[in-house]
Amino acid sequence: MIKRRKFFEAWFKALGLSALALAVGTLVLLFGALLIDGIGRLDWQFLTSFPSRHASQAGILPAVVGSTLVMLVTACVGIPIGVAAAIYLEEYARRTWLTELIEVTVTNLAGVPSIIFGLLALGLFVYMLGLGSSILTAGLTLALLILPVVIVTTREAIRAIPVQIREAAFALGATRWQTVADHVLPYSASGILTGIILALSRAIGETAPIVTVGALTFIAFLPPSPMTDQPPYLSFEWLMSPFTVMPIQMFAWVSRPGEDFAANAAAAGLLLVGMTLAMNGLAIYVRYRMRKRVSW
Amino acid sequence: MALPVDSAYTDSAGRGDWPKPLKAETCELSFYYGTRLVLKRVSVPIAECNITALIGPSGCGKSTFLRCFNRMHDLYPGTRYEGAIVLYPDSRNILDRGVDPIEVRMRLAMVFQKPNPFPKxxxxxxxxxxxxxxxxxxxxxxxxxxxxxRSAALWEEVKDRLSALGTSLSGGQQQRLCIARALATDPELLLLDEPTSALDPIATASIEELLQDLKRRVTILIVTHNMQQAARISDWTAFMYLGELVEFGPTKRLFTTPAKKQTEDYITGRFG
Structure with missing residues (x-):
């Protein structure tokens, strides 16, 4: 009897282990192949050049700049709105059927395929608002995409704060806003930040919605610089500039015939994976650092 | 409703040992969670610069009663007060519609059951x-x-580490920190909700001693689970059971010659 149960236990253990090996193995294999193909192309010339007909002279500069600027817009729009919405839902909103509905909708939005967001953006930003196929459009689209993720993770981080802490603040005569600004936000900052970074690292790899709003695949110039030599020294012309982003550049290279372009694609992929991993690593570090300080 | 400002009534035993001067008083205070009546027309006087203790078995509504004083229930939906809580000397009913809960919380201070310092x-x-x-x-x-x-008897222990995290102190120190936090704003009335239930006997003793010291300056209303504690530190005691006030009187009298059978049963440990 016991033997049979032990046998079952060992069997399940083996099953679990092989499932894990399969998952990790695939990942390692994928990353390894990317590394072997791409590492040779990943040099300074590649990082600082524009795309070219000749694979060996092509580079990823516009895509890196494009990705960075799009992420900047996404962060500036998506984070404040997402965090504010989460605070409202958690701290201010009364429980009614309306807030219940909003909650369900937000959670479901996180599961909507990203290309749907692209379609929405094409209709709304590109045509209705006339923003064109610009960095601004792409940034806003991705901001919409990460909004549900930011809201959900922020709410979870806020909910982790014990009610006793809030009551302590209220008992001292604090208003709701003072409680939020002085206690709720600072204590949940690590959780919120982790959610934000993870959301951004997902957004940076998004391709479908960006293609839908009309990103270029071959671009030989950079957006106008945000700094100018005339007052007021700041320019927002770059917002309306055409652009490309890294996953699209990668896709453009993959779809070309020839070994050399495949190497370029692998190198671009390597860079993208590296950036995503770096962002995830940052998220883990931030959480670790801030968790140490806040406890109750 | 008419507020008995100059209270003409006597205690439940009819002995007339009613405290004076008053810092506050509840007049037929009832409280509902949704439709559930949790407090039933409770009238208790709070003597100025005295310690008033609320005792009773768990679930009798004593914490709910305490939390009415700083309108803590307003934070949650579906709660309702009836009756009045009058603060003296201005005879203000703090449950009045026109009174902002924040205004009330500015005048009172509260210490909770579990030490809850901010992680600052x-x-x-x-x-x-x-x-x-x-x-x-x-x-x-x-x-x-x-x-x-200093008032919370914590200064000597923390004066060299004021920048240390409040949460890094020991349990008893944390609770005294919470008392200090409550005292810093010079409250007129200090509410304590079983402040020693999470502490060891030594920390408990130091807090009890501290309260004896504080009552010279502050009026104290304390909820306690522990009858010995009420007997040791309070001047007045209110015994509550199932949301009702059973008996109120001077602590000494209530613990030696309770007027009600229920009170006697409770303090002799026959129930609760």
């Missing part, structure tokens, strides 16, 4: 009430913080 420095914990009130002057805050920490 010791200094910031004590200073928070002042910051909420818009005080920015560094010297004023410094002075108030030291004063409050």
């Amino acid at each position: 420095s010791v200094y910031e914990n004590v200073a928070y009430g002042l910051r909420v009130r818009g005080i920015r002057d560094r010297r004023v805050i410094d002075e108030k913080v030291e004063q409050a920490l």
